[in-house]
Amino acid sequence: MKKLRAGIIGLGVGEKHIAGYRSHPDCRVVALCDFSDEKLEAAGKKYPGVRLFSRAEELLDDPGIDVVSIASYDNYHHEQIVRAISRNKHVFVEKPLCLYRDQAVEIKRLLGERPDIKLSSNLVLRAEPRFRELRRMIAAGEMGQLFYVEGDYNYGRLNKITEGWRGKIDFYSVVYGGGVHMVDLLLWLSGDRVAEVAAYGNNIASQGNFRYNDMVVSILKFRSGLAGKVAVNFGCVAPHFHGLRVYGTRATFTNGYDHATLWETRDPARPARQITTPYPAAEKGALIYSFVESILHDSPAEVTPEDVFAAMSVCFAIEEAAQQTGPVVVQYV
Template sequence: MPLNIGVIGLGVGEAHARAGASHQESVVTYLCDISKERLGQIAAQHPGAATTTDPGAVLCDPAIDVVVIASYDDNHYEQTMIALKNGKHVFVEKPVCIFAHEAKELRNEIERRPGQLFFSNLILRLSARFMRLKELIEQGQLGELYAMEGDYNYGRLSKIIDGWRGQQAFYSIVNGGGVHLIDQMLWLAGERINEVMAYGSNIVTRDTGFRYNDYVSSLLSFRSGLIGKMAANFGCVYPHFHPFRVYGDAGTFINNRGDAELYRSCEQEEKPDLISDSYPGVDKGDLFLNFLDTITGDAKPVVTRDEIFDSMAVCFAIDESVKKGGPVTVEYL
């Protein structure tokens, strides 16, 4: 029996529907969007799928095995909870939810249901360039790591000023964007972050309707002594990109908009190795394919549920540190 997929929210959800339709053991059965116009556009690409403007119809349909939740952020918690309680496998876009207490409740519900798979779309994990970086680290080519720095340069300011993101009960650029880099750092380091210290500002958007910080810079103290720096930079005049640097005592990796570089020497004349795998080089629906393959038993999960909740816990600690104006110990969920 093929897996029946229901997709809620057809912005980025369109990529998940496309990926689902390409998967050999799955069928896109139900499409949902509150916008009739958007629903009609995407339904035209999936003529066999039923359509609805009511997410509850998908979440409670006993025929649906897998639910993709790609609605607005403030719908994720409730829709994920209903999907879990109705026995579905859940693939929810990041951020999984907005508040730490919601994350705790979801975690508890997920733990009670070991037969149901849960993923969030931390898509940078599938970037060939970052997979190569992970390999280089594991081979010891950078030596012992002592610092990691990454910037989530958004480059899409209008999305927070004019779009739904600014209308949410709370919009965290850390949980909504920086989470990709936090996940990346935890994965590359292979260890947890103990404590964070962060500052935030809203200089770029203060005269707009956006009510939250558009820039947050954080310092991250890992258990081994490794130190991270992560900035969520939503106001930047710069195309969407993630500058990323990893420093080890034997080498330095630098992610550029062109090729990435691996420096093995401090000599000015020595050229770095170039890493030219495309960046990010992934489609937004690619991780959903891994999710489906994990359900069918044909693959291992690229991102585990522990990793998803660990990166969120760090994001919540960063936001708490900005609010408090001091260091915050990460409370893992």
């Protein structure tokens, strides 16, 4: 079988994408792209024979590439996705998919015209073994009926928005950049869709060194009646962590640094169970194997385009709600 040929744009987290493609026996990495000459030179030494580009357009126009990973800065994702689709390339894009709703609408339209092209996004919390176990428990009915879910994205690296590219590009949203992980996780765990959101934000933590909200908290009303909350907290004085609380009629799950806790009874005399399934454990390229499989076998990837559009649609509504007063109905892309 002819091997799938992958190209990667952006060699920050994109380095992890290289490992993801190389983990699949029927895929090889043939091209890399970065603005930085130093990074390209280092990549050339590490991966001899790989084509190196400093302009993304050159890689996207290269007919010898079947699938492209877009791990560039957020503001380039939309234009690179559009170009990749027009050049017959499958797309694995870092989150966020794009920065504006009309861009997502355009991407969806283009994919509709090209059903042979696969697209997925790196909503990688789905690969965490501890969250996979929780999903299995929910699906098996062990949590009972869910009635409240909470996700806290504690970024813990304020300097990345006050000093790096995130604070310099024309628009950066902590909801799209971080909150999307928790939104996707809650949609994936619950199998539900969010109907309406309300949200509030501030940028107190960044003390004038970041133009947009560095913290946004949102309340979610799901279609089934399930209630939820997502907080995105880039300025917290605490390590990077994904807080997750899932309340069902039969059990309550709380993620923790050392282990998760599962309460299976309201009887205070009976101890809670510790869940020690690894977290954090997933490599950033962990979803790529399944994406390659989806291309080779024309099957759905772990994160489908519909999943990506759904998570982004909720994030667009949260961002809008945080900039006004009152709830916003989610308009699905």
